[in-house]
Amino acid sequence: MSTLDAVPTGIIRTGKEGRLTPNPLARQRRLGLALLSLREQRGHSHAELSRKSGVSASVISRTENPFGDVHRKPGLLSVRRLLDALDVERGSREWTLIESYAEEAASSRWWESSGFVRMGDGQRTYALVEAGASTIREYAGMLLPGIVQTAEYARHRVLAVTGDGPVADPDPIVRGRQERQRQTIGGVADYQLVLEEQAIRRRPVPPAVMLEQLRHLLALMDDERVSVRVALVDAQLAAGYAPRAPYAHVTYPDMDDPPIVVVDNVTRALLVTDSAEVSGYAQLHHRLREAALSDADSAAYIRQAAGELAATTREA
Template identity: 85%
Template structure:
């Protein structure tokens, strides 16, 4: 499994920033010495201006030379390795997925190479567990993905995200759902029924945990989420975890350690307030049975 490219971009930026400060250069001085523009140096050190922009390997090597890092040294190999990991092929860059929407591209970027994904959803099931038909109906109903997004690409992207994460058997996926996400019918009844059965099938896997928070559940003060989120960690403990927050119009990244750990604590509290995995499965089966009876 490839390392997460965004985590490696962060480590690349941190390493180059530390080297520049250690050598006493500002951006302009390093630019003159390396031949790399100051704007490129700034973007490489801080990748969050545009997380989908890949660093340039040639620029990184020029910067290392200008920073007097010996070629073949441990430091050179480490930093060059971060850069190479950051530019590795991403499945969503191929034509079938390039118009699946910026928000979904951000989720795919953060999920790549994950070891755990802890997700919360309130009113709708998250894209990573959706069936194709559920996804298609939701895409048609929502116009906020932007003019360059394509419905077919969005649906393919959601299915591929599921395959690349839950489908690998290597990712621990913990989903906490509000009861409304199960009971509400944002799609036709037959589509919702198929979706509930699909969710139950996913729950049969050892790597997938789904817990439902009943409307009447007692939550500790301050632990009521305001928006859907995903807290993602990676196999390499030095790759810092990232949180993606869905605020409807775009996906926001949370990277400050204190804030990220706050989401981890929030997720723990939500799981404690929710039904157990077994009781959640029983609840979803009951909801599916009641829905089937109305059709």
């Protein structure tokens, strides 16, 4: 049973070593807002600030709005030039705070190491949003989400999607999913998953692989920070609360970092940052959890499905 429902959204949490682990995208967001606010207070256009700082207008615009390319890191030298041009006193509290945003946004990320560079743009976006999360509320329909997949389940799914296409080697993608699981569910995040019944009953991989996957899911549920609930096909949902696509609603330890939603539209991961829309996903997830089986009944359902599959596998 997860402790998520007892944890207020945005409460400050610390990592295993007692330090707050900032999300780099959240820091990019705060850096952009801080620089935008200063520029508007000083009455500068992008062009005027560019002339004064020596930083191109396009770089200023991208820094103020990081969601155009969330994987582009801010340049520390450019940020310092902008602060000088905006007449922020070096060494002041304001300078130090904004500089810290830039440094944390530009920090190294585990998926940049050689073993993960080919894990896919969509998965990189998921990893970026999940980094340092305090809560992840996820919904999946036909398939189990990447973050809970076993290596073999992931491998079969990658090959089924890509076939002989440009991503014929599944290993980097599989490693990425395994590392995401280790970094989040194996880290400090509370994880709350709602699964459609089809994700348990459907067999998109060989029976032995599916059986291993169901047993792995049950093992994850032994962690008190993990909640998995199964929504049966006849579950009663309130009007307007039927999800159209898989999503993850993510919150962060620092209460000043707004939540972000990632929506999986098959070809790429879409980010939702508008506060009203993000709040709508939080409400949706609450309704889905209420309509689904309880944690205990979900575990029993998954255990029964695994038992039936094991019997079928033995017979074969």
